[in-house]
Amino acid sequence: MFKLQPKPTFWTKVPIAIAGAAKPALIDIEFKHLGRDALRDYIASLDGREDAESLAEIVMGWKEVDEEFSQESLNKLLDNYPGAALSMVKTFVAEALEAKTKN
Secondary structure (H helix, E strand, O other), X not given: OOOOOOOOEEEEEEEEOOOOOOOOEEEEEEEEOOOHHHHHHHHHHXXXXXXXXXXXXXXXXXXXXXXXXXXHHHHHHHHXXXXXXXXXXXXXXXXXXXXXXXX
């Protein structure tokens, strides 16, 4: 049954580019669900903000990473993998806006 009230969070895999690696690593990240207006406001607020500040609003946790999720470990990820922030935001927005279909 389709539910009008979505779950407050969702999990998805985010590709993180690793220098020298043939393929990106996939990290299973838990994101906060945002409704239409909140998503629009979030996207509008991204310009001029620090990556860690923006991502702290939507990233709730992760799995299979060598450190537990915290603001400090998120900052470390963003510092060590410069493309991670963009990949996380792009994946979050794509998941929020695009319906997945199974074949």
